[in-house]
Amino acid sequence: xRILAIIPAYNExxxxxxxxxxxxxxxxxxxxxxxxxxxxxxxxxxxxxxGFSCVSLPINTGLSSGFQTGMKYADRHGYDAAVQFDADGQxxxxxxxxxxxxxxxxxxxxxxxxRTLANEAPAGxxxxxxxxxxxxxxxxxxxxxxxxxxxxxxxxxxxxxxxxHGFDLTPEPDTLAMLARRGETIVExxxxxxxxxxxxxxxxxxxxxxxxxRTCLSILMFQWFRK
Amino acid sequence: xxxxxxxxxxxxxxxxxxxxxxxxxRRKVQIEDSIFWVILxxxxxxxxxxxxxxxxxxxxxxxxxxxxxxxxxxxxxxLAKLFSLSTEVSSLKHRxxxxxxxxxxxxxxxxxxxxxxxx
Numbered sequence: 054x055r056i057l058a059i060i061p062a063y064n065e066x067x068x069x070x071x072x073x074x075x076x077x078x079x080x081x082x083x084x085x086x087x088x089x090x091x092x093x094x095x096x097x098x099x100x101x102x103x104g105f106s107c108v109s110l111p112i113n114t115g116l117s118s119g120f121q122t123g124m125k126y127a128d129r130h131g132y133d134a135a136v137q138f139d140a141d142g143q144x145x146x147x148x149x150x151x152x153x154x155x156x157x158x159x160x161x162x163x164x165x166x167x168r169t170l171a172n173e174a175p176a177g178x179x180x181x182x183x184x185x186x187x188x189x190x191x192x193x194x195x196x197x198x199x200x201x202x203x204x205x206x207x208x209x210x211x212x213x214x215x216x217x218h219g220f221d222l223t224p225e226p227d228t229l230a231m232l233a234r235r236g237e238t239i240v241e242x243x244x245x246x247x248x249x250x251x252x253x254x255x256x257x258x259x260x261x262x263x264x265x266x267r268t269c270l271s272i273l274m275f276q277w278f279r280k
Numbered sequence: 281x282x283x284x285x286x287x288x289x290x291x292x293x294x295x296x297x298x299x300x301x302x303x304x305x306r307r308k309v310q311i312e313d314s315i316f317w318v319i320l321x322x323x324x325x326x327x328x329x330x331x332x333x334x335x336x337x338x339x340x341x342x343x344x345x346x347x348x349x350x351x352x353x354x355x356x357x358x359l360a361k362l363f364s365l366s367t368e369v370s371s372l373k374h375r376x377x378x379x380x381x382x383x384x385x386x387x388x389x390x391x392x393x394x395x396x397x398x399x
Binding site: 091 | 381384387
């Protein structure tokens with residue numbers, strides 16, 4: 054099973070090198086691709102100096118588009134699975150083989166590394182948002198996803214193709230809801246996650262409001278009409 | 281339709297036509313994208329010069345005043361235009377992202393070919 058870890062990186066000079074080194078050391082059999090999404094810091098130079106496998110977008114296009122770039126690469130190079138992997142060191146590479154194993158065993162379309170199953174459910178406002186999204190998915194699709202906002206997800210070859218050619222497919226919970234409703238198998242494995250090791254969090258108020266609005270609207274209203 | 285409103289409509293549409301023309305001359309807007317505004321301005325002008333059109337249709341549809349009818353029609357047209365602009369922005373964003381992605385992937389592919397050749 055050929056696996057590609059897609060590492061979207063926007064201004065991640067602080068911990069990108071450590072994250073990639075850790076991934077290389079822990080999972081030498083897993084290929085990776087750093088997607089430098091128009092960073093304005095030294096992300097690009099770090100990739101070049103260290104000889105990382107990397108593509109650099111000329112402008113900042115956002116997480117969805119950056120991730121889609123990785124999916125296009127995976128599609129064109131015939132990977133069997135692709136995993137979303139954060140550049141900030143939150144995700145631990147040792148779970149990638151576990152996810153791959155679960156994907157093969159259950160013939161799953163998506164495997165999520167769930168903090169909740171590892172008894173590390175996000176707390177506070179972040180946890181409340183996550184619970185709300187999980188409840189919405191439960192109500193609209195009947196499927197239980199314990200950690201929909203986990204950023205570490207593995208997709209099979211069919212979904213790689215779909216993401217590569219998609220118009221507005223986000224690597225976010227609303228896409229999980231759509232896939233669940235369509236009857237795709239979504240499996241979760243318990244996984245521990247680290248605190249982010251550096252760089253800037255997206256967790257500011259305007260961004261959170263927009264994220265929740267987009268996610269809820271998409272799950273509640275648009276998923277019934279999307280093709 | 282009151283005389284005041286007619287004068288307002290006539291001068292408004294004339295100013296709009298002038299504004300569009302000057303924007304085309306200063307290369308701020310493409311002729312293709314100005315069609316909507318020219319038609320809107322001319323339609324406004326026609327209604328202002330022949331208010332019977334508005335009065336008659338307003339009565340037919342049961343509006344209390346012709347001016348209400350004109351407002352409703354203009355607001356509806358503008359909302360439709362606004363939404364079509366949203367779809368156009370979405371499509372432009374999508375195509376811009378595609379371009380950026382393809383450029384990045386092409387560069388990577390070239391790099392891979394070069395390093396394979398050297399090896």
